[in-house]
Amino acid sequence: MTLATLDDYGVLTEPATLTITRLLPGPLERCWTYLTKAELRRQWLAGGEMELRKGASFELIWRNDELSDPPGRRPEGFPEEHRLTCEITELEPPHLLGFTWGNTGGVSIRLEPRGDEVLLTLVHKRLPDRGTMLNVSAGWHMHLDLLVARARGDKPAPFWEGWARLKADYDRRLPA
Template sequence: MTDTMTLDAYGRLIEPATLKIQRLLPGPIDRVWAYLTDGELRRQWLASGVMGSKPGTSFEFVWRNDELTDPPGQRPAHMPEEHRMTCTILEFEAPHRLVISWGEKQTGQVDFSLEEQGDKVMLTIIHRRVPDRNVLLNVSSGWHAHLDILAARLAGTTPAPHWDHWVSLRKEYEQRLPA
C-alpha cells in the first residue's frame, strides 16, 4: 500500500516520451471510475464529452478550463477558451482500466488504471508517445493541475484557481523534466 505522505504528486518520465502520474484518491473505486467515464462528472475536473464503453468507439473531449474553478485564474493568452479533441476507446475494463487514443490520428495514448488501496483508490495515468518537449510540459502540468481538481472534488474541498496553478506547474515541470 502506498503511503500518502510519500506519494509524489508530480509526473515523471518512465521513457523518453512517456509520462506517468499518480494520485491516491478518496474511494470507492466505482465513484472514481464514474469521474473518468461520465461526461458530466469528468467535466468538473477535466473535459466533458459522452463516452461509450466499447473499444473502437470514438468520442470527443471538450475542454472549457475557465469553468473548472471559481475563480478560474488568468488564462494564458495562447490558450483557447475551448479545446476539442476526438479520441478512441482502445480498452475499457470497468472499473479498473481505460485506455484511449490521444487525438484522432492516435499518435498518443493515455492509460488510466485504478487500484483499490483500503478506502482509497490509486489512479495511475500513463501518457505515451508525447511528441515533443513543449507538448510534454503542457500535458505534465495539465494532468497535474486537473488531477488536483479531481482530488479536491472527491474530497469535497475547493480547488486552487486552475489557470494560475497550471502556469505555476508548467514552470516547475520545465525544471523537473530533462530537456
C-alpha cells in the first residue's frame, strides 16, 4: 500500500474483514503508547489497564460520551458504559498489537514508520453479520478519527454525531 492510496474509510479486504488505515504524527513509540496506556487509550477508544504479555486478559471500558465535548446525542440502545474482556493474541512492541474481540475473529493493529508519521493499519476479522459490520466500521472509523485529533493536539469532532453519519455512509459503501 502506498500513501497515495490511503482513504479515511475502511474497506472489506475479505467478505467479513474490515481494514482501515490512518496516518498519525510520530514517533512510533508515542503512537504505541496511545494503543497500550489506559490513560491515553481512553481519550480516543476505551480505558482499561493492559499487561503487555501475549495471552494476558484485559478489559476495555468505553465511555463514549466522554470522548468529545460536546459528545452529541447517544443513539437509543447504547449504554453510557460498555465493557469487553479481551486477550492479547499478538504482541510485537512497538509494531503490532492483536487481541480478541467478543464473537469476532479479533483485531490487529500494526504501526509502521513513514518518515515523520506512522501508518496505523487496523484489521478486524470475521465480523459475524452486516449489523455488526456497520457498527464496527463506523465505530473504528470515528475512534481512529479521535486518535488522529488527540495525537495532533486538535479538538475532536462530536463522537455520536460522527458515528451516526459514518454508520449511514458504511451502509451505502459496504455490500448488502
